[in-house]
Amino acid sequence: MPQIVYRFPHRHLLGIEPLSPQDIAAILDQARAFEEVCERPEIKIVPALRKRLIVNLFFENSTRTRNSFEIAEKRLSAEIINFDADTSSLSKGETLVDTALNLEAMHPDLIVMRHSAPGAHALLARHMKASIVNAGDGAHEHPTQALLDAYTLRKRFGHLSGLRVAIVGDIRNSRVVRSNLWLLTKMGAHVTLVGPPTLVPLALKETWPDIDISYDLEAVLPSQDAVMMLRCQFERGTGAYIPGQGEYIRFYQLNAQRLRLCRPDVAVLHPGPINRGVEITSEVADGPNNLILDQVTNGVPVRMAVLFLLCNPHGEQVP
Amino acid sequence: MPQAYAPCLLDAAQMEVHLQRLCREIVAAFGNDETIAVLGIRTRGLYLAERLKVMLDHILQKDVPLGVLDISLYRDDLSELAGSPIVRPTEIPFSLKDRSVILVDDVLFTGRTIRSALDALLDHGRPKRVWLAALVDRGGREVPIQAEFVGLKLDVAMTHRVSVRVKDVDGEDGVFLEPRN
Numbered sequence: 065m066p067q068i069v070y071r072f073p074h075r076h077l078l079g080i081e082p083l084s085p086q087d088i089a090a091i092l093d094q095a096r097a098f099e100e101v102c103e104r105p106e107i108k109i110v111p112a113l114r115k116r117l118i119v120n121l122f123f124e125n126s127t128r129t130r131n132s133f134e135i136a137e138k139r140l141s142a143e144i145i146n147f148d149a150d151t152s153s154l155s156k157g158e159t160l161v162d163t164a165l166n167l168e169a170m171h172p173d174l175i176v177m178r179h180s181a182p183g184a185h186a187l188l189a190r191h192m193k194a195s196i197v198n199a200g201d202g203a204h205e206h207p208t209q210a211l212l213d214a215y216t217l218r219k220r221f222g223h224l225s226g227l228r229v230a231i232v233g234d235i236r237n238s239r240v241v242r243s244n245l246w247l248l249t250k251m252g253a254h255v256t257l258v259g260p261p262t263l264v265p266l267a268l269k270e271t272w273p274d275i276d277i278s279y280d281l282e283a284v285l286p287s288q289d290a291v292m293m294l295r296c297q298f299e300r301g302t303g304a305y306i307p308g309q310g311e312y313i314r315f316y317q318l319n320a321q322r323l324r325l326c327r328p329d330v331a332v333l334h335p336g337p338i339n340r341g342v343e344i345t346s347e348v349a350d351g352p353n354n355l356i357l358d359q360v361t362n363g364v365p366v367r368m369a370v371l372f373l374l375c376n377p378h379g380e381q382v383p
Numbered sequence: 384m385p386q387a388y389a390p391c392l393l394d395a396a397q398m399e400v401h402l403q404r405l406c407r408e409i410v411a412a413f414g415n416d417e418t419i420a421v422l423g424i425r426t427r428g429l430y431l432a433e434r435l436k437v438m439l440d441h442i443l444q445k446d447v448p449l450g451v452l453d454i455s456l457y458r459d460d461l462s463e464l465a466g467s468p469i470v471r472p473t474e475i476p477f478s479l480k481d482r483s484v485i486l487v488d489d490v491l492f493t494g495r496t497i498r499s500a501l502d503a504l505l506d507h508g509r510p511k512r513v514w515l516a517a518l519v520d521r522g523g524r525e526v527p528i529q530a531e532f533v534g535l536k537l538d539v540a541m542t543h544r545v546s547v548r549v550k551d552v553d554g555e556d557g558v559f560l561e562p563r564n
Contacts, residue, residue, distance in 0.1 A: 070469070093469045097453060100472035107506040110456040372456075372470075 072373040076196040078185045079205035080246035088247060091369050092215050098365035098372070101139060113140035113375055119167055121177040122199070123149040123184075128336055128360060129199050129209070133176050136367035145172070160184060161191055168192045173375055177201075195374040203239050203300075209335050210243035212366040214251065216359050217290055220331050225252035230284050232258040232316060233294035233343050234302050236265055240294065240335045245272050256284050259316060262305040281316050282325055290331040293318050293344045309342060319345045323353065331355050392545070393535060395556035398518070401534035402431065405516055406438040408532050409485060418482045418511060420448040424500055425471065430549040431518055432487035450475035452486075457499040479508030485532075489547035491517035494528030519558055521545045 072090055074082070083091075101110050118137050122130055130146075137144050147167070158166075160179070167175065174195040177185055182204030189196045200206040218224055229248055235241050235257050248255050249272055256276040257264050264277055278284045285291065296302045296312065306312050318332065332344075332353045340346050349356060393401060413419045421439065423432025429451045436449045455470040486500060497515060504513060516532035521539040535558065539545055544563045550556050 090469055093471075097456070097470045097472045100474070101456070104507065106508070110506070111502070112456040 075374065076185070076189045076198075077207050077370055077374060078189060078196065078198050080207045080210050080243045080250070081205070083207075083246075083250070085250050085252075088211070088214070088251060091211055091366070091373060092218060094369035094373060095211075095215055095362070095365045098136075098139075098368035099362070101368070102361075102365050109139050109141055111141045112372055113137070113142040113173075116140075116142045116173040116375055117145065117171070118142045118371070119145045119147055119172045119175045119194075121147045121149075121167070121175055121179075123177070123179045124200065126178055126200070128363070129178065129206075132360070132363040133197075133199060133208075133367055136364050136371060137176075139364065140368055140371060142173075142371070161187065164188050164191050168194065174371060197370060197374065200239055203237055203242070205243045205246075206239040206335075207243050207247075208363070208367050208370060209240050210247040211370065212359055212363040213240075213244055213292065213333060213335070214247050215362045215366050216333065216355050217253075217331065219358075219362070220355060221289060224248065227253040227289050228256070228287055229253050229290045229292060230256045230258050230281075230288045231292045231294065232281060232318065234263050234296045235259050235268070235294070236263045236305065237297040237300045237302055238294050244292070245275065249274060256288070258284050260306055260312065263302065281318075282322060285322060285325040285330075286327070288326060288330060290333060291318065291326065292333040292335075294335065295337060295339050296342055313342060317343060317345065318348050320347045320351075323348050323351070326353075329353070333359060336360065389546070389559040389561045391557055392519075392537070392560055393558040398534075398547075398556050398558060401518060402434055403438060405518070405532050405534050406435055406442065409435070409439065409516065410442050412514075412531070413483055413485070414443065416483045419443075419485065420450065420477060420479075420482045421485050421487060422450045422452055422475070422504070424486065424488045424496065425451055425453045426552060427489040427547050427549050428487045430551045431489055431547075432485075435485070435487060435516070448477040448482075450477065452500055452503055454496060454499040454503050457503045459495060459499065473503065473507070475507050479504070479510045482508075482510045484510045484513045486513055486515045488515070488517050489519065489549075490545050491515070491520045491528070491530050491533070492523050492545075493525040495526060497528045498526050518547055519545050 070090060102108055120133060172194045176197045176199050178199040180202050182202040184201050185196050185198045198205055198207055214224060221227055231241055245255060256278055258278050258281050261279055330353055332348060334356045338344060338349055421432045421436050423429035436447050439447045451474045453471050453473050515530040517530045518534040520530055520533045520536045542563060544561050546559050546561055548555050548557050
């Protein structure tokens with residue numbers, strides 16, 4: 065019987081850029097089955113990745129992403145090794161590729177990696193047989209964050225196409241923004257980037273010509289379905305781009321007064337960690353419009369879906 | 384959808400007759416059991432379970448709980464499952480605790496699907512008992528599994544496959560014999 069069945073064609077998740085809208089939809093659809101697993105009253109574990117070895121390779125600090133991946137891996141019954149960069153040979157001068165080849169010699173099925181260098185994952189993918197999942201590379205991409213944002217938005221609104229989403233704050237230093245720009249534009253949402261001119265590179269319009277850029281938060285808010293607030297990454301030097309935190313707060317903080325400019329059911333997102341009192345007030349972050357903890361909850365089934373699809377490739381492989 | 388030619392083992396009317404007989408057998412065995420529930424195995428087992436539920440509701444004059452089980456995450460041959468569609472959620476909108484569950488599948492063959500289904504089922508709760516209803520038992524078991532309620536019992540050569548078609552998915556009802564490719 066002729067039946068057209070979609071096959072997830074990727075072996076790695078290096079970013080959202082290489083994914084087709086159909087691939088993105090497949091991951092989000094697959095995550096629904098895992099959300100059901102995560103919501104079971106008792107046994108929240110399935111044997112889908114039993115006997116698979118996953119290495120979590122984190123060269124940069126991360127609490128929620130790493131924990132979320134680890135929970136996702138455990139709920140799929142995978143075997144896990146946590147490779148801590150501080151205790152590794154990297155501090156003894158080993159190169160990334162040598163570290164990777166040493167890991168490869170132990171035959172892991174999948175490697176989840178966070179690294180400060182954009183493209184580090186693509187380099188690894190060329191040297192290893194294991195699947196590589198990008199858990200953040202510098203200011204380049206953080207694909208699973210964008211996928212869980214999309215899952216949260218789709219769950220809230222029922223669709224992504226036509227959705228108006230404002231991303232506000234430190235656009236320059238954010239990898240979350242780049243993954244979200246790829247994802248939201250591929251899925252037909254309309255994105256407006258908002259922030260001080262020094263933190264919103266105009267060059268982004270060369271890659272994503274259909275997006276809007278604005279420096280006036282209050283003018284943008286009324287037309288948005290969702291507002292995604294970003295943290296000012298002072299540890300990455302955001303401070304050098306703005307006159308001061310006080311001025312940033314005055315123009316770009318999402319507070320109760322600005323929330324009233326939005327449609328009443330606007331969704332407020334934040335990839336975390338939140339700097340309360342800087343980009344968002346506690347009143348808004350804890351208010352009825354916030355989906356911030358839903359994002360954290362949804363991170364687990366979305367990451368389960370990614371791991372499951374990569375470990376069980378169903379079709380012809382493309383890089 | 385136009386179907387390739389395949390010998391028809393049961394046409395739509397005969398399939399309906401077999402489903403009704405399955406239903407009467409279930410009633411005879413479980414008619415007085417207040418805890419009865421029907422659980423269909425995705426994909427075609429679900430549609431057969433839906434039809435059995437309607438028949439059971441009619442005969443027993445009650446609303447028999449219906450659930451759907453997706454066993455893909457529990458399979459022992461997942462990596463060999465080329466071209467599998469996206470796994471969809473299991474939906475069991477009632478507690479399985481102390482229930483009599485009728486597990487419904489379209490074709491009983493190696494028994495491995497049912498083995499996986501039992502694993503999946505037990506992760507959702509501990510039923511009183513689980514019995515199996517299959518529209519077709521084609522033989523060829525690889526694990527010790529048996530069905531209490533069988534519509535059509537056959538002994539089919541390994542070179543062939545028995546495929547159940549249901550209106551909701553395939554556009555027609557019927558049971559067909561096809562060469563395995």
